[in-house]
Amino acid sequence: xxxxxxxxxxxxxxxxxxxxxxxxxxxxxxxxxxxxxxxxxxxxxxxxxxxxxxxxxxxxxxxxxxxxxxxxxxxxxxxxxxxxxxxxxxxxxxxxxxxxxxxxxxxxxxxxxxxxxxxxxxxxxxxxxxxxxxxxxxxxxxxxxxxxxxxxxxxxxxxxxxxxxxxxxxxxxxxxxxxxxxxxxxxxxxxxxxxxxxxxxxxxxxxxxxxxxxxxxxxxxxxxxxxxxxxxxxxxxxxxxxxxxxxxxxxxxxxxxxxxxxxxxxxxxxxxxxxxxxxxxxxxxxxxxxxxxxxxxxxxxxxxxxxxxxxxxxxxxxxxxxxxxxxxxxxxxxxxxxxxxxxxxxxxx
Numbered sequence: 001x002x003x004x005x006x007x008x009x010x011x012x013x014x015x016x017x018x019x020x021x022x023x024x025x026x027x028x029x030x031x032x033x034x035x036x037x038x039x040x041x042x043x044x045x046x047x048x049x050x051x052x053x054x055x056x057x058x059x060x061x062x063x064x065x066x067x068x069x070x071x072x073x074x075x076x077x078x079x080x081x082x083x084x085x086x087x088x089x090x091x092x093x094x095x096x097x098x099x100x101x102x103x104x105x106x107x108x109x110x111x112x113x114x115x116x117x118x119x120x121x122x123x124x125x126x127x128x129x130x131x132x133x134x135x136x137x138x139x140x141x142x143x144x145x146x147x148x149x150x151x152x153x154x155x156x157x158x159x160x161x162x163x164x165x166x167x168x169x170x171x172x173x174x175x176x177x178x179x180x181x182x183x184x185x186x187x188x189x190x191x192x193x194x195x196x197x198x199x200x201x202x203x204x205x206x207x208x209x210x211x212x213x214x215x216x217x218x219x220x221x222x223x224x225x226x227x228x229x230x231x232x233x234x235x236x237x238x239x240x241x242x243x244x245x246x247x248x249x250x251x252x253x254x255x256x257x258x259x260x261x262x263x264x265x266x267x268x269x270x271x272x273x274x275x276x277x278x279x280x281x282x283x284x285x286x287x288x289x290x291x292x293x294x295x296x297x298x299x300x301x302x303x304x305x306x307x308x309x310x311x312x313x314x315x316x317x318x319x320x321x322x323x324x325x326x327x328x329x330x331x332x333x334x335x336x337x338x339x340x341x342x343x344x345x346x347x348x349x
Contacts, residue, residue, distance in 0.1 A: 038068035056278035095239030095290035104172035120289040145180025160221035167226035207233035222248035228258035
């Protein structure tokens, strides 16, 4: 009996020790913990521009696939709010901070604070000047302006008049786009009647310009809009003045409404920037930086942002007109055919 009791006691103790070594679901709590996920903070200018929502979703999805978590913040066009968000990411000890900046010249000190804390910084789509960012990734913005201009020349604008209604002057891309645009205009003897910038990319300001400057607008053969959101309001204002379709309009971002206007005939072209590729590449680069890896590839070069030589990843944009909209926009899955031809179903191929 004593021997039997001793054996039972021994078995009970073994069972107790085994259960203490297991957690919920029978997992051994003494096993090595899973590697902590990479933490990425992402501060957007705002979501006023349609494409930013697509950038966000693709970036977050790709980062998740690569084992990272993304904390997305929206600064709503307020530079001070964006600085607070960067401070918050620093306090949270993020591995990487991705910034879609509001003011290309207003975040130098914030970037430096992040760098001092050992955090990698990526300037996404918009350059942050005079800041030692670890990467700038965007499209060739000068080429965007060149494409907009060339499409107007192809429509017979040479020797005519154009009006430029651009985006926020604090956005470094604006000057790059306009630089490429003006160069083509000068080469083709096109007169720039006036140049206007919509602060904060507020499209209603571009529409207000059309309403308030009918005399200048009526002299224009074409209007270059800083993006498709501005073009939406401009075309609406032109329609009220019964000028829609008579004045050539171009934009960029390939927003759905812009694509609809192209097949309808009230917008000549838009510039398609494959944001899926940009966002996916940016997410890959963010994870590589977090792991201490060097960014490499055929798309990588070095550029000067004013005070620093920084790594630059540049992707190529695509000019979209009625001639290639089906191949570029619809066949790529960027927009559905039924949506693009919603208002002109009889033109649907």
